[in-house]
Amino acid sequence: MEIHLTATVESLEQAKQLLEAGVDTLYFGGGTYGLRLPHNFSLEEQRQLVELAHTYGKRAVVAVNAIMHPEKMLEIKDYLDFLQEIKVDAITVGDTGVIHVLRRDGYNLPFIYDGHTMVTSARQMNFWAKRGAIGSVVAREVPYLELCEMKDKLIGFGEILVYGASCIHQSKRPLVENYLNFVETPEQDKSKESNLFLSEPRKGGTHYSIYEDEHGTHIFANNDVNLMVQLDALAAIDFHEWKLEGIYTPGETFVEIAKLFIEARDLLVSGQWTVEKGLELNEKVKVLHPEERDLDSGFFLMSPEEVK
Numbered sequence: 001m002e003i004h005l006t007a008t009v010e011s012l013e014q015a016k017q018l019l020e021a022g023v024d025t026l027y028f029g030g031g032t033y034g035l036r037l038p039h040n041f042s043l044e045e046q047r048q049l050v051e052l053a054h055t056y057g058k059r060a061v062v063a064v065n066a067i068m069h070p071e072k073m074l075e076i077k078d079y080l081d082f083l084q085e086i087k088v089d090a091i092t093v094g095d096t097g098v099i100h101v102l103r104r105d106g107y108n109l110p111f112i113y114d115g116h117t118m119v120t121s122a123r124q125m126n127f128w129a130k131r132g133a134i135g136s137v138v139a140r141e142v143p144y145l146e147l148c149e150m151k152d153k154l155i156g157f158g159e160i161l162v163y164g165a166s167c168i169h170q171s172k173r174p175l176v177e178n179y180l181n182f183v184e185t186p187e188q189d190k191s192k193e194s195n196l197f198l199s200e201p202r203k204g205g206t207h208y209s210i211y212e213d214e215h216g217t218h219i220f221a222n223n224d225v226n227l228m229v230q231l232d233a234l235a236a237i238d239f240h241e242w243k244l245e246g247i248y249t250p251g252e253t254f255v256e257i258a259k260l261f262i263e264a265r266d267l268l269v270s271g272q273w274t275v276e277k278g279l280e281l282n283e284k285v286k287v288l289h290p291e292e293r294d295l296d297s298g299f300f301l302m303s304p305e306e307v308k
Contacts (some may be wrong), residue, residue: 003235003265006061006159007244007258010038010251015049017255022262025059025089026052027243033072033079034063035094035116036167036218038247047086059089065114066215067172068095076101084109090134103132110134112159116167117141122153129155135241140166140225143302144233151237160234162227163261163285164245165209165220166298172216192247207294209248224248226295228264228282229275235268249290257288 006025009015015026028049031040041049046062053060062083068076076098083091084107092114093099102109113119113128114137125136135157138147150158176190188194190212198208198219209220225245227234234242244261246254260281267273289295 001235001240001269003240003242003269005242005244005258005261005265007254008038008164008246009049010246010254012045012048012052014251014255015052017252018258019053019056019058021255021259022266023058023244023258025061027061027063027092029063031214033066033068033076035065035170035215036247037063038250043082046083050086050088053089054087061090061092061112062088063092063114064098064111065092065094065116068097069172073097073101077105080105080107080109092137093133099128099131099133112137115139116170120146122150125150125158126153126155135159137243138239140168140221141299143299143304143306144230146304147234147239148237151239157241158239159241159243160227160239161225161245161298162231162234162242163225163257164243165224165248165293166245167218168208168221169219170216174212175217176210176212207292220248221298223294223296223298224289225298225300226282226285226289227297227300228261228285229278230297230300231261231264232268232273232278248293253288253290257285260284260288 004024006027007018007023009026009028026049028041029037030046050060090110090112093111094114094116102111111133112135113133117139119125119136119139120142128136133156138158138160140161180188192211194211196210198210200206206222208222211218244258249257264281267277286295
């Protein structure tokens with residue numbers, strides 16, 4: 001059994017630490033064509049990250065998963081040419097226009113379909129697999145019981161978020177800017193670093209992180225995902241592509257949490273995993289996780305009827 005761990009990257013130094021710890025794939029990109037990244041890297045930095053990953057014998061996957069409005073489509077070929085030149089191992093793509101360009105112009109760029117919240121069935125994932133996708137990013141809303149139904153039907157792999165924040169809504173509209181203009185504080189920072197959040201009326205514990213960038217407004221689930229104690233269940237149904245998302249878990253903390261999932265991966269592969277060990281690792285994740293953010297298993301343990 002092989003299990004591959006993909007981790008987001010916020011710096012060259014963090015990338016090196018993640019690779020040395022045992023992460024299989026670095027995931028990164030730039031702000032123009034990639035969505036919800038911990039850091040937007042320059043082209044030269046992206047080149048360096050690819051070279052670094054390959055030096056360690058690991059993979060580099062670049063985010064090209066934005067919705068490409070006409071102005072971006074006019075320039076996408078230059079970026080795809082660059083990514084092919086630096087020999088990235090794969091890209092994530094959600095816009096069908098980009099898939100069309102990849103196929104039309106014969107790019108040697110394997111792609112992972114990333115329609116985010118819309119990738120909810122084996123039929124949809126296989127549609128893109130038949131058109132060149134090597135795998136798909138499974139929507140965070142797909143529960144375990146539906147994953148069980150998917151597993152024997154998939155052509156390519158399905159990537160599962162096992163740790164980190166989940167985006168639940170994106171709008172091209174500048175919703176944060178519009179609100180700040182309405183309350184007459186237009187100068188307030190709207191970026192991820194501002195730590196803005198929404199809270200439901202009469203539900204003080206709700207904390208939906210929200211920020212705005214050139215792609216519009218992004219809103220995240222109330223709690224971050226942690227599937228540490230469910231990893232054996234994932235492995236048992238042959239979902240072996242796991243994602244660690246560090247957009248709200250910075251620096252050394254993210255590296256230390258990644259090490260815990262690497263340890264879990266190694267225990268599962270070697271047949272040494274136990275329920276007790278999973279619980280022990282889970283407690284360590286909870287201690288390291290940012291205090292201002294809560295953790296749960298997301299939709300994983302819900303029944304399909306609850307999700308609908």
